Amino acid sequence: MAERSFAKEVQKLRLGAGETFRGEGILAITKALLENGVGYVGGYQGAPISHLMDVLADGQEILEELGVHFEANASEAAAAATLAASVHYPIRGAVTFKGPVGVNVASDALANLSSGGVTGGALVIVGEDYGEGSSIMQERSHAFAMKSQLWVLDPRPNLPSITTAVGQGFELSEASNTPVMMMLRIRGCHVYGSFTAKDNVRPPFSVRDAMENPSRDSERIVLPPYSYVHEKEKIDKRLPAAIDYIRKNKLNEFFGDTDATVGIVLQGGMYNSVVRSLQRLGLADIYGDTKVPLYVLNVTYPLIDAEFLEFCEGKNAVLVVEEGQPDHIEQAFGAMLHKAGAKTKLVGKGPFPMAGEYTGAVMMDGIRAFFEAHAPEWLPSQGRAPNAPPPSQIAQDLSTVVPIRPPGFCTGCPERPVFAATKLVEQELGPHHIASDIGCHLFSINQPFEIGGTTMGFGLGPASAAAFNDKKSKRRTISFLGDGGFWHNGLTSSFGNAVFNKNDNVIVVVDNYYSAATGGQDVLSSRADNKSKSTKHPIAKAVKGIGVEWVRQIDRTYDVGKLRDTLKEALTTTAQGPKVIVASSECMLNRQRRERPAMNKAIKEGRRVLKPRFGVDEDICTGDHACMRLSGCPSLSVKTLDDPLRDDPVASIDQSCVGCGNCGEVADAAVLCPSFYQAEVVHNPTAKDRWAERLRRTVTRWLQRRRETSRLCFGE
Numbered sequence: 001m002a003e004r005s006f007a008k009e010v011q012k013l014r015l016g017a018g019e020t021f022r023g024e025g026i027l028a029i030t031k032a033l034l035e036n037g038v039g040y041v042g043g044y045q046g047a048p049i050s051h052l053m054d055v056l057a058d059g060q061e062i063l064e065e066l067g068v069h070f071e072a073n074a075s076e077a078a079a080a081a082t083l084a085a086s087v088h089y090p091i092r093g094a095v096t097f098k099g100p101v102g103v104n105v106a107s108d109a110l111a112n113l114s115s116g117g118v119t120g121g122a123l124v125i126v127g128e129d130y131g132e133g134s135s136i137m138q139e140r141s142h143a144f145a146m147k148s149q150l151w152v153l154d155p156r157p158n159l160p161s162i163t164t165a166v167g168q169g170f171e172l173s174e175a176s177n178t179p180v181m182m183m184l185r186i187r188g189c190h191v192y193g194s195f196t197a198k199d200n201v202r203p204p205f206s207v208r209d210a211m212e213n214p215s216r217d218s219e220r221i222v223l224p225p226y227s228y229v230h231e232k233e234k235i236d237k238r239l240p241a242a243i244d245y246i247r248k249n250k251l252n253e254f255f256g257d258t259d260a261t262v263g264i265v266l267q268g269g270m271y272n273s274v275v276r277s278l279q280r281l282g283l284a285d286i287y288g289d290t291k292v293p294l295y296v297l298n299v300t301y302p303l304i305d306a307e308f309l310e311f312c313e314g315k316n317a318v319l320v321v322e323e324g325q326p327d328h329i330e331q332a333f334g335a336m337l338h339k340a341g342a343k344t345k346l347v348g349k350g351p352f353p354m355a356g357e358y359t360g361a362v363m364m365d366g367i368r369a370f371f372e373a374h375a376p377e378w379l380p381s382q383g384r385a386p387n388a389p390p391p392s393q394i395a396q397d398l399s400t401v402v403p404i405r406p407p408g409f410c411t412g413c414p415e416r417p418v419f420a421a422t423k424l425v426e427q428e429l430g431p432h433h434i435a436s437d438i439g440c441h442l443f444s445i446n447q448p449f450e451i452g453g454t455t456m457g458f459g460l461g462p463a464s465a466a467a468f469n470d471k472k473s474k475r476r477t478i479s480f481l482g483d484g485g486f487w488h489n490g491l492t493s494s495f496g497n498a499v500f501n502k503n504d505n506v507i508v509v510v511d512n513y514y515s516a517a518t519g520g521q522d523v524l525s526s527r528a529d530n531k532s533k534s535t536k537h538p539i540a541k542a543v544k545g546i547g548v549e550w551v552r553q554i555d556r557t558y559d560v561g562k563l564r565d566t567l568k569e570a571l572t573t574t575a576q577g578p579k580v581i582v583a584s585s586e587c588m589l590n591r592q593r594r595e596r597p598a599m600n601k602a603i604k605e606g607r608r609v610l611k612p613r614f615g616v617d618e619d620i621c622t623g624d625h626a627c628m629r630l631s632g633c634p635s636l637s638v639k640t641l642d643d644p645l646r647d648d649p650v651a652s653i654d655q656s657c658v659g660c661g662n663c664g665e666v667a668d669a670a671v672l673c674p675s676f677y678q679a680e681v682v683h684n685p686t687a688k689d690r691w692a693e694r695l696r697r698t699v700t701r702w703l704q705r706r707r708e709t710s711r712l713c714f715g716e
Contacts, residue, residue, distance in 0.1 A: 046098025
């Protein structure tokens with residue numbers, strides 16, 4: 001169950017020629033694929049392009065009508081490998097995944113694909129997850145494209161440019177027999193706008209046609225001696241063909257006064273930020289029109305020597321806006337100027353930082369510094385642009401005021417008790433080396449759990465602990481991974497490796513029924529029905545199938561005591577081989593997305609509905625807050641009592657509680673104070689409920705009066 005449904009929005013994919021499409025970038029890309037005769041689409045979800053996979057899944061009916069095959073792939077490697085359909089056949093194919101981790105996973109397939117080359121257009125849509133909104137290591141995908149000779153599109157972030165780039169990407173790929181990467185940053189994926197639609201095009205040659213008319217060309221297969229020919233072909237034929245197409249079709253754009261003595265060269269994806277900074281510096285109007293010469297690289301690889309040198313003619317200095325490091329583009333332009341003997345000064349990293357996201361403030365400061373140094377006469381002498389801060393105003397450094405807010409588990413998350421149980425075992429058996437993995441469970445490295453020392457990649461948690469397979473040690477390592485990571489890479493790289501090498505350590509699979517960290521998409525072990533995918537394949541059955549003998553399945557992770565005892569058993573058993581615990585409970589976010597609408601509907605219809613609620617008895621709570629150190633739930637907080645005899649704040653559960661019961665389970669398993677209680681809120685109570693409530697109140701009042709009469713009083 002994906003976190004967002006596009007069931008209504010996908011109907012826009014049916015728009016025809018001349019109609020106006022209005023919507024989000026993700027949806028517009030899908031429309032552009034259909035308009036350009038794509039034959040098959042695949043991918044693996046991940047920010048910022050997770051929703052692109054969701055759009056494709058919700059639009060399968062429309063895809064099928066056009067004869068377009070859609071594949072929700074098991075990993076980025078599987079997605080990239082599907083582009084092999086375009087090697088021998090004139091079929092246009094597209095895949096999408098998060099970059100650069102997706103590119104890393106897909107690197108083997110992409111390298112082979114780019115070596116042999118393609119016949120049909122092959123487009124790799126990469127969600128370039130760079131900057132402060134990213135959840136991964138800070139890298140760029142540009143270097144991989146240079147290494148393997150894939151051309152890179154980086155279109156301006158508006159719907160007309162993005163949708164045009166899809167068609168140009170296919171054409172460029174076919175003109176040069178080379179796969180093409182299309183970079184989409186977070187803002188480009190989610191930008192809203194409009195463009196004039198075209199009719200959807202049924203692929204002239206489909207995957208079915210290819211299956212019924214098989215073809216092959218040995219020279220396209222990556223095997224000596226052809227692999228040596230491929231490298232030469234890339235330089236002698238494909239690169240010149242790509243440059244010729246880019247120049248003739250004017251994929252790169254020029255704006256402003258070309259005769260000026262300074263200019264700016266920028267990645268297409270940086271266009272909006274550059275223009276906004278020029279506006280605030282008084283160098284562009286409210287419509288984005290500017291006299292500053294701009295050379296917009298909608299294609300950032302290959303770079304066109306002739307275009308750049310023509311842009312630099314008559315200019316004293318040129319600024320390169322290239323986000324991230326290394327500064328590949330700036331280095332390439334510097335080499336061009338050096339070889340041409342040009343006198344133009346090239347500026348880039350200097351006014352701009354070498355690393356980090358080019359936020360609005362960074363962009364404006366960098367451009368201002370360039371003009372102050374090389375063309376101060378361009379900057380207005382008086383006044384300031386709209387929205388620009390007064391010169392005397394100094395923005396406060398928020399890093400000194402706002403505390404760091406690392407990501408954490410959601411309220412009611414079923415993964416939280418897994419790590420509470422681990423802490424309880426650690427208290428009894430001592431610390432162990434713990435290997436973490438990519439996914440929601442990685443939040444365990446933060447407080448209050450502070451569990452896990454490494455994370456090497458999606459599904460590689462157990463593999464990252466393989467070096468500690470020392471059977472003479474008195475301790476075992478513990479590895480964690482999720483169900484998404486298990487099916488992505490873990491089954492072979494982690495579990496197969498552990499079985500083959502007779503690993504004796506403990507592996508915990510945190511199974512929340514979905515690929516939750518990427519938006520709640522179904523995986524093989526999901527327990528819900530999926531009309532187009534095969535689900536309900538147990539993880540425990542899969543690991544037994546490859547030879548794991550010690551396997552324990554826990555179907556309710558909120559049972560902290562059972563989790564603790566099972567983990568302790570795994571760490572102390574004399575059984576040989578990997579010890580695997582599959583801890584399963586549904587992701588609370590997905591559960592709430594499903595249950596809340598149904599519950600609200602039932603309440604509105606007047607049906608009886610029970611909502612569990614948890615609370616803390618203030619008279620019992622001692623205020624030591626030990627429960628929080630083993631929970632960390634956002635709904636479990638503190639409050640100060642009005643009682644003048646009690647100074648310490650007590651535990652309190654706020655209205656965001658979803659009634660999972662984890663706090664009470666933890667308190668019980670850790671033998672803490674019994675201050676937690678469960679209550680049930682009854683909506684639309686029946687006559688029986690009202691009678692029972694009156695009975696409870698009567699009995700309670702009788703007991704209270706009885707207690708009062710037996711109380712010792714010191715009166716007159």
